[in-house]
Amino acid sequence: TVLVAMDGGVLRLTLNRPEKLNSFNEEMHIALRAGLQRAHDEDAVRAVLLTGSGRGFSAGQDLGDRDPRKGGPAPDLGHTLETFYNPTLRLIRSLEKPVVCAVNGVAAGAGANIAFACDIVLAARSAKFIQAFSKIGLIPDAGGSWSLARILGEPRAKALAMTAEPLMAERAADWGLIWKAVDDDQLMAEAETLARSLAEGATRGLGLTKRLIQAAATNSLDEQLDMERDCQREAGRTADYAEGVTAFLEKRKPEFSGK
Ligand code: LHQ
Incomplete structure (x- = not known):
């Protein structure tokens, strides 16, 4: 569920459930965390490049795993965050090596907020960021309430979170949420060049x-x-x-x- 490739000091992690827009199930969480842990542990890794396969970056939590019609006890989403999302967020932020994120397509819910936690974020011009949480009665997680408020200030943070209006890559860059929007067909080349040059850095x-x-x-x-x-x-x-x-x-x- 996550493709892992090492190339010239860059550890490339590609979220790989394209048929579900790379939404997170437990297996993908565990695989991403293992990749990030490897970046912590191995000196040979000098930068990380995070991206997604197919037409999306990540649609956040896999809601198919969360079907309330299947019955059972009320889910403890706090436990899900503590077990799966929060450790990943902490690994990205505490890794003392650059993490480049190439947002290749739509990034929704926790998918958007994982991207915002990375150090240098490039996004395809056609990509959009959606704080989808309010549509299903949830709050922005995966660090979103923190990064949106910090980077944007309350007015824009609240509007994005409460309306779930899509934010196009260009505007996300204008607002300082990401480093820059790049032509779709240039995104991966530009992100790779950047990650490579950081991996060759001090x-x-x-x-x-x-x-x-x-x-x-x-x-x-x-x-x-x-x-x-x-x-x-x-x-x-x-x-x-x-x-x-x-x-x-x-x-x-x-x-x-x-x-
Ligand atoms: C999906 C998903 C998805 C499953 C697309 N799950 N299949 C934390 C703690 C615990 C629980 C809850 O959540 C969290 C954090 C969160 O992330 S909450 C937010 C969860 N994410 C969302 O609410 C986003 C849901 N997805 C969408 O709104 C749309 O799919 C977006 C706007 C991302 C993309 O729209 P489209 O480009 O029109 O694509 P699509 O909707 O047709 O999706 C393509 C396929 O991917 C489709 O499957 P199908 O079999 O019909 O082709 C979708 O069902 C599937 N998919 N997101 N999150």
Whole structure:
């Protein structure tokens, strides 16, 4: 349910239930989490590229798995979040390596919000983001209530969440929810080039950059300045810093090792 491929330091994870628009069942959750865990564990992985197969990125939770007509006790969706979605969100945010997301088509419900949790999001111009939750009586999960409110502010966050109006890629970029919208036929090439160049970057420095930018939301300026001091101290001790400066002085391209 998730295709995994390693290429030049990029771990590519492709959500692969195209006939269900890559909606999440338990198997796909477990496979995605295993891929993200591998990115945490293996030094050889220096960037992640997340995308979907077929015409959609992900339609969120597989509602076929959740048919109330089948009877049984009322489901505990909090348990579903704690068991399946929240660990994935935490893995993406805590991975100190760049996570590029190529949104190849519609991203709905938790599918949209998993994309928004990634570090650099490119979307096909035809892709749209839908906070589908309100249509079925739910609240925006998979970090959506957090990322929408943080990135957009209350007015746009509330309108998107309450109306479930589709947001086209271009506008998502204008609003700062994603990095950019790309012509459909260019999306994968552009995302691959970006992921590859990040994988060839100074991995520790990029990881510390991610840590700092994510911490900024809750830090005071003083706390952030202290953290920059500590992170820069750590970055300054890496082989990649020495290589970066040497390459600059020698007027050549640096060859970063990720160390
Ligand atoms: C689907 C789905 C889907 C199953 C399309 N499930 N089959 C967390 C905790 C626990 C429980 C609940 O949820 C959550 C988090 C969530 O993510 S809640 C939000 C769940 N997602 C949605 O409500 C979105 C439902 N899907 C749609 O609104 C549409 O399919 C969109 C707008 C995504 C795409 O529309 P179309 O391009 O018109 O495609 P389609 O609707 O024709 O879908 C294609 C096929 O995919 C179709 O199957 P079929 O056998 O008829 O060809 C759909 O039934 C299936 N599919 N989403 N979430």
